[in-house]
Amino acid sequence: MQTNIILAGVGGQGILTIAAVIDLAALQSGLIVRQAEVHGMSQRGGAVQSHLRISDREIYSDLIAEGTANLILSVEPLEALRYLPFLSTTGRIVTSTDSFINMENYPAMEEILLELHRTNLPVLVNAAELARKAGSPRTSNMVMLGAAASLTGIAPEEIETAIEKLFRAKGAEIVAMNIRAFRTGEALFQHQATVS
Amino acid sequence: MNKQLLLGAEAIALGALDAGISGVYAYPGTPSTEITEYIQKNSGRREQPLRSAWSANEKTAYEAALGMSYAGKRSLVCMKHVGLNVAADAFINSAITGVNGGLVVAVADDPSMHSSQNEQDSRVYGKFAMVPVVEPASQQELYDATRYAFDLSESVLLPVMLRLTTRLAHSRAGVEGKAVRLQNPLNALYAPERFVLMPHNARRQYNNLIAMQERLEELSEHSILNRLIPGTGRTGVLAFGIAFNSVMEVRQAFCLDLPVLKIGHYPLPGKQIKALFNSCDTILVAEEGYPVYEELLRGYFGLQNGKCIKGRLDGSLPRAGELNADTVALALGLAKKEVIAVPGIMVNRPPELCKGCGHRDLYEALNSVMGLHDQHHVFSDIGCYTLGALAPYNAIHTCVDMGASITMAKGAADGGLRPAVAVIGDSTFTHSGMTGLLDAINDRSPLTVIIADNDTTAMTGGQNSSANGSKLQAICLGLGVEKAHLRTIIPLKSHLAENIGVLSEEIAWDGVSVVIAVRECIETAARKKRNPAANP
Numbered sequence A: 001m002q003t004n005i006i007l008a009g010v011g012g013q014g015i016l017t018i019a020a021v022i023d024l025a026a027l028q029s030g031l032i033v034r035q036a037e038v039h040g041m042s043q044r045g046g047a048v049q050s051h052l053r054i055s056d057r058e059i060y061s062d063l064i065a066e067g068t069a070n071l072i073l074s075v076e077p078l079e080a081l082r083y084l085p086f087l088s089t090t091g092r093i094v095t096s097t098d099s100f101i102n103m104e105n106y107p108a109m110e111e112i113l114l115e116l117h118r119t120n121l122p123v124l125v126n127a128a129e130l131a132r133k134a135g136s137p138r139t140s141n142m143v144m145l146g147a148a149a150s151l152t153g154i155a156p157e158e159i160e161t162a163i164e165k166l167f168r169a170k171g172a173e174i175v176a177m178n179i180r181a182f183r184t185g186e187a188l189f190q191h192q193a194t195v196s
Numbered sequence B: 001m002n003k004q005l006l007l008g009a010e011a012i013a014l015g016a017l018d019a020g021i022s023g024v025y026a027y028p029g030t031p032s033t034e035i036t037e038y039i040q041k042n043s044g045r046r047e048q049p050l051r052s053a054w055s056a057n058e059k060t061a062y063e064a065a066l067g068m069s070y071a072g073k074r075s076l077v078c079m080k081h082v083g084l085n086v087a088a089d090a091f092i093n094s095a096i097t098g099v100n101g102g103l104v105v106a107v108a109d110d111p112s113m114h115s116s117q118n119e120q121d122s123r124v125y126g127k128f129a130m131v132p133v134v135e136p137a138s139q140q141e142l143y144d145a146t147r148y149a150f151d152l153s154e155s156v157l158l159p160v161m162l163r164l165t166t167r168l169a170h171s172r173a174g175v176e177g178k179a180v181r182l183q184n185p186l187n188a189l190y191a192p193e194r195f196v197l198m199p200h201n202a203r204r205q206y207n208n209l210i211a212m213q214e215r216l217e218e219l220s221e222h223s224i225l226n227r228l229i230p231g232t233g234r235t236g237v238l239a240f241g242i243a244f245n246s247v248m249e250v251r252q253a254f255c256l257d258l259p260v261l262k263i264g265h266y267p268l269p270g271k272q273i274k275a276l277f278n279s280c281d282t283i284l285v286a287e288e289g290y291p292v293y294e295e296l297l298r299g300y301f302g303l304q305n306g307k308c309i310k311g312r313l314d315g316s317l318p319r320a321g322e323l324n325a326d327t328v329a330l331a332l333g334l335a336k337k338e339v340i341a342v343p344g345i346m347v348n349r350p351p352e353l354c355k356g357c358g359h360r361d362l363y364e365a366l367n368s369v370m371g372l373h374d375q376h377h378v379f380s381d382i383g384c385y386t387l388g389a390l391a392p393y394n395a396i397h398t399c400v401d402m403g404a405s406i407t408m409a410k411g412a413a414d415g416g417l418r419p420a421v422a423v424i425g426d427s428t429f430t431h432s433g434m435t436g437l438l439d440a441i442n443d444r445s446p447l448t449v450i451i452a453d454n455d456t457t458a459m460t461g462g463q464n465s466s467a468n469g470s471k472l473q474a475i476c477l478g479l480g481v482e483k484a485h486l487r488t489i490i491p492l493k494s495h496l497a498e499n500i501g502v503l504s505e506e507i508a509w510d511g512v513s514v515v516i517a518v519r520e521c522i523e524t525a526a527r528k529k530r531n532p533a534a535n536p
């Protein structure tokens, strides 16, 4: 078993929280993890990505080779496209459709959607709205994680346990809200899968 | 098995704590910052207390670490690659004096320049100083090698360099710790013949260092960090540091039967390298950094004893930047995969100052003042405020090395440039801006220094800086800035007109003036609010 995941977003959007949950869930499942992240200058509103690799045998490189990612999980639609050369031909994109515009020449949303639909069965998520329904806009990353969960190769129960562990210190209510958000994302994925 | 998920930088920190260090000394710098931060966060739980606050710069850090070693204790000093330029004087000479307690200098290089102004390779410094260098390839190896480096340092009585690069520093993996070793007792060394580097002592010590090299090479031959992955192919790979990971990734993915000699401990293990060369016709030299050893192995005349050497110098691998599995696969003659292209609509998303950051208001005021002058060069420095070089502000026009804003503005002023303006942060000012200001005062060079005092070292994540607020003012006055020309502004929208007034007056004045722009970094303020205990 080996899963290569590229997490993408804009500095400050908190993709490392998603990474931390997957890391923990993978470790709990007895798997080997390597996860490369970006620190420093790009964290100030620039494009950021994290290469996350999970396997049941030794992983050598911290980076994913081109054409070998199973999943691009992006919290911003344009950012999902930035790392396309890494995606394998059977790989999937799961992305939020909430754009984060902090530059002048941001492309039109229709064009971005067009490109996303050229990829293999993209999962498009209105994360902010679903997060609000789950209880707080701040849970949108857990909605995204839920929508991608079945493509990570890790059992959803393990991911929920990891969410619980990571948010425990913030109280039972926050944990429940994040689990709710996670399940909302999962349900959306199931729904899109049956529709297509 | 009790594995913790750690960044490479944190694995070094844990290794050093478990190796019984009595102190860590460092100035923050990506990608080395997290080593010291981890120790600061976790040393409280240790039985024996240790010191871990930030130092003013890498030179003060290195010398303090050397002093702790002199006192018989183990010390760790950490920096990014360019920080070693600042500490180089102390580093090179500490190889001549040697050490007492174990001294390990962890240097994090940044190939591909993710967060740096160059990609210099610290192994060159290691070779220059003639000290052992270890260069692990995984997080677990970082932990083990850190512990080993302290033992090695105490057995050969030399500082040991631990070199890593961004990719390993900022990548997480499971790490298993081992038993904690107690700290060394106080045992200050009375050895003026070693530590007083007057020429007669220095010559003897230097000869000792030269004589020691054979033993260091012998240690490399038996190091766990240097090992052969056997294979029967006639093409072999010499894989240095984390280039080993890229090579092994390719070897695994394409089921290649290549012999790979992993190098993680210098000076080079000559016998092992000779054995590899003897068994192969073609050798790929894969170094994560400069082609330091490739150049050596090729020789000046490029006579390769009938062997074909491939690497960064013949174009098999890219000359600059990090290596990865894709570049290594190409160098090994494997066909390039077809990949999905980035769509044409893609645009860059460069970093920017946070919304609401005080630097934005400072630059707005500064731009309107400089716009009135024919010459509007602004010399600047390294920190979040460097982002003012980008649109929409385009407010600063140099960023070379820590502290260079003041001294470059001074030199330009000496050459006749008016006005000469420097923008520097509070932390960078105490790192190495103060001495330049003293030069300007002694020389009466007409310049205006703007210190952007946001109460923190923001770019690297909000570490305490050595001086801010009233302490900064006292430093400037103490250096000789006239009280009338030491001004304070608050970079807020509501103060714009007032700030433009102050800046215009001081920039117009024909002498040394300092304007301190005081406003806390909003990121740091928010972090303090979330977590008051961590920031007393």
Ligand code: SF4
Binding pocket: A044, B352, B353, B354, B356, B357, B358, B359, B384, B385, B454, B458, B459, B521, B522, B523, B524
């Ligand atoms: S981190 Fe602080 S200093 Fe840096 S851009 Fe953001 S607010 Fe400004």
